[in-house]
Structures are given as C-alpha cells and as structure tokens.
Amino acid sequence: MITKAKKGEMLQSLREKLQRSEAVFVTTFKGIKVSEVNEVRKLVREKGGEYRVFKNTLIRLGTEETSFKPVVDFVEGPTALVFSYKDPVEIAKALKEFIKTHPTLEIKGLVMQGKGYDAKVIDEFVKLPPKEVLLAQVLGTIQAPVSNFVGLLSAILRNFLYVLKAIEEKKGKGEA
The missing domain is CATH 1.20.5 (Single alpha-helices involved in coiled-coils or other helix-helix interfaces)
Incomplete structure (x- = not known):
C-alpha cells in the first residue's frame, strides 16, 4: 500500500511534469509487454518527451486547476501519459509509428494549450511539418x-x- 507521503510526492511530480509540458498525450497500455513499454519510453525520450504511468485518481487530482484539465476526459482504464517537453508533432509521429507495429498501445487523446483533442485529430496533427x-x-x-x-x-x-x-x-x- 502506498503511503500518503508517497502519494503526495507522486502528485507533486505529476504537476511539475505538466508545468514543463507543451502537450500531453493520453494513452492506454492494456496488454502491452514491459519490453514494449521500455521501447516506447526510449522512443519518446529521444523526441524530447517522457512516458509515465499514473493512477487515474492521481491524474484527476494532478490536472485540477491546470491548463491540462481536459486530460480527465480521456482517462479510463489503464492510462499512461506522454509529456511533450519539446515538439509535440515529433512525439505524435513517433507514437503513431510505434502503434503500427504494436497495436496494443492506443492514443486516446491529446491536450495542448488548454484544449483536448481526440485520437482522430492526432492523425491530422501527425501530417504537420x-x-x-x-x-x-x-x-x-x-x-x-x-x-x-x-x-x-x-x-x-x-x-x-x-x-x-x-x-x-x-x-x-x-x-x-
């Protein structure tokens, strides 16, 4: 069982990551292998981002009173967040490329500049230079x-x- 102090640290960590982010991708990872998670983490890190799994309750608490509040609309089931610290287009392209070979990872949505976008918009987003x-x-x-x-x-x-x-x-x- 996680202590309140540990939960507080995790909440603070989530809020710091949100403050540094230009965009946040919400993904589901049901059925994905640990080796594949590590591969996604490495891929995202190379593009200037970070892939992290958080409990849904923690995500709801951490996004309150931030411009990333719409993240909550996409949180259901096993959820991982991809924080984009640099260029969100590059991370979106990397995630889409990874999903081609690993369909167990699914992008549920994207939150950028206080607005939430569903997965369909991300397909258009990927076409941007x-x-x-x-x-x-x-x-x-x-x-x-x-x-x-x-x-x-x-x-x-x-x-x-x-x-x-x-x-x-x-x-x-x-x-x-």
Missing part, C-alpha cells in the same frame, strides 16, 4: 512582401540607370 519548418514558413511569408518591395525598388533604380547610360551613349555618339 516539424516546428522549425513551420517557423521558417511563417518567417518566409512575413519576409516575402519586404523582399518583393526591395526588389521592386532596386528594379526601378536599375532601369533608371539604364536610361541614363543610354542617354550618355546617345550623346557620346552625337558629339563624336
């Missing part, structure tokens, strides 16, 4: 009008210089 690529695309979109404007100004100056050069050549031929 990594965070760095998205940021580069946004930067390119922001930068494009300025770049086009600079190109336009330089073209006007270049054309003006061509006109001056042509006038100079014309005058040079007329005087010679």
Whole structure:
C-alpha cells in the first residue's frame, strides 16, 4: 500500500511534469509487454518527451486547476501519459509509428494549450511539418512582401540607370 507521503510526492511530480509540458498525450497500455513499454519510453525520450504511468485518481487530482484539465476526459482504464517537453508533432509521429507495429498501445487523446483533442485529430496533427519548418514558413511569408518591395525598388533604380547610360551613349555618339 502506498503511503500518503508517497502519494503526495507522486502528485507533486505529476504537476511539475505538466508545468514543463507543451502537450500531453493520453494513452492506454492494456496488454502491452514491459519490453514494449521500455521501447516506447526510449522512443519518446529521444523526441524530447517522457512516458509515465499514473493512477487515474492521481491524474484527476494532478490536472485540477491546470491548463491540462481536459486530460480527465480521456482517462479510463489503464492510462499512461506522454509529456511533450519539446515538439509535440515529433512525439505524435513517433507514437503513431510505434502503434503500427504494436497495436496494443492506443492514443486516446491529446491536450495542448488548454484544449483536448481526440485520437482522430492526432492523425491530422501527425501530417504537420516539424516546428522549425513551420517557423521558417511563417518567417518566409512575413519576409516575402519586404523582399518583393526591395526588389521592386532596386528594379526601378536599375532601369533608371539604364536610361541614363543610354542617354550618355546617345550623346557620346552625337558629339563624336
């Protein structure tokens, strides 16, 4: 039996993990082997996350008064949480890839920025490019009008210089 002190430590640990997380995936692990759990843990750790099993009551208590409160909507049966400390898209891709060969692991939902999403949304989420690529695309979109404007100004100056050069050549031929 777990003591109250140990439960308090586990609750504190869960809350710390939630504070550090960008997103939390809720999974079920019914029928999964210990070796497979270790494989998932390693895979998630490599992508900047953490795979942990918590009691459902502890999850309910730990998510109260946090932006991860919607996690409770997906908690039923044996539940494990995957904390995403870096890029949630990479972890989602890793989990989906793992599930292809180990269907006993199932993603029930995802909570990100205070909103819960069911497993169907995660399929679309996986299609997103990594965070760095998205940021580069946004930067390119922001930068494009300025770049086009600079190109336009330089073209006007270049054309003006061509006109001056042509006038100079014309005058040079007329005087010679």
